[in-house]
Amino acid sequence: DQQVKQNSPSLSVQEGRISILNCDYTNSMFDYFLWYKKYPAEGPTFLISISSIKDKNEDGRFTVFLNKSAKHLSLHIVPSQPGDSAVYFCAASAPGTYKYIFGTGTRLKVLA
Amino acid sequence: NAGVTQTPKFRILKIGQSMTLQCTQDMNHNYMYWYRQDPGMGLKLIYYSVGAGITDKGEVPNGYNVSRSTTEDFPLRLELAAPSQTSVYFCASSRQSPNTGELFFGEGSRLTVL
Numbered sequence: 241d242q243q244v245k246q247n248s249p250s251l252s253v254q255e256g257r258i259s260i261l262n263c264d265y266t267n268s269m270f271d272y273f274l275w276y277k278k279y280p281a282e283g284p285t286f287l288i289s290i291s292s293i294k295d296k297n298e299d300g301r302f303t304v305f306l307n308k309s310a311k312h313l314s315l316h317i318v319p320s321q322p323g324d325s326a327v328y329f330c331a332a333s334a335p336g337t338y339k340y341i342f343g344t345g346t347r348l349k350v351l352a
Numbered sequence: 353n354a355g356v357t358q359t360p361k362f363r364i365l366k367i368g369q370s371m372t373l374q375c376t377q378d379m380n381h382n383y384m385y386w387y388r389q390d391p392g393m394g395l396k397l398i399y400y401s402v403g404a405g406i407t408d409k410g411e412v413p414n415g416y417n418v419s420r421s422t423t424e425d426f427p428l429r430l431e432l433a434a435p436s437q438t439s440v441y442f443c444a445s446s447r448q449s450p451n452t453g454e455l456f457f458g459e460g461s462r463l464t465v466l
Binding site for chain 1: 356383385387392393394395396397400402408410411442444454455456457458459460
């Protein structure tokens with residue numbers, strides 16, 4: 241049972257345009273969400289997070305939106321740069337569970 | 353500023369062999385985790401620890417064991433290696449409990465079982 245789903249395995253975007261990566265979850269107890277970026281042969285690195293008490297969080301070119309009623313979050317990257325090409329994972333956690341559940345990832349390719 | 357260090361980076365095992373993946377963090381984090389990443393499957397939690405002496409199973413614990421005798425170290429043991437354990441393994445740590453903080457990952461250990 242995949243509690244966190246990223247239904248798009250890959251996405252290609254032109255440099256300078258917006259990249260939108262989507263993530264859906266099924267567990268209504270999740271209340272904290274994170275996005276990670278992963279380059280080949282490296283460990284994932286933290287990008288941005290959002291708590292369920294918010295519906296938006298921004299950090300530079302990265303914005304995460306949370307729609308709790310739809311159990312959906314998205315990561316917007318504006319403007320996209322070739323260095324953003326990587327695999328992006330969303331993750332979620334529920335109170336008292338002491339663990340993060342990850343999605344399957346979306347491979348973003350930003351074309352120069 | 354080493355962060356989370358994993359060894360070895362690469363290893364080939366024969367079926368039935370045993371080995372231990374080492375993980376050390378120098379950030380004094382209480383929470384530590386082992387994940388495996390299979391192609392197209394994302395990151396699956398194997399075991400986690402909320403402090404020295406305390407460990408618990410994650411989503412895919414079968415075939416693995418862990419121990420946490422110190423805050424810094426969280427080794428993952430494979431007792432009887434099987435081809436299904438061919439994967440990339442990531443160790444991670446966090447200062448705070450989930451819901452408040454981020455995970456810091458090591459660079460990964462690529463294991464092949466033949």
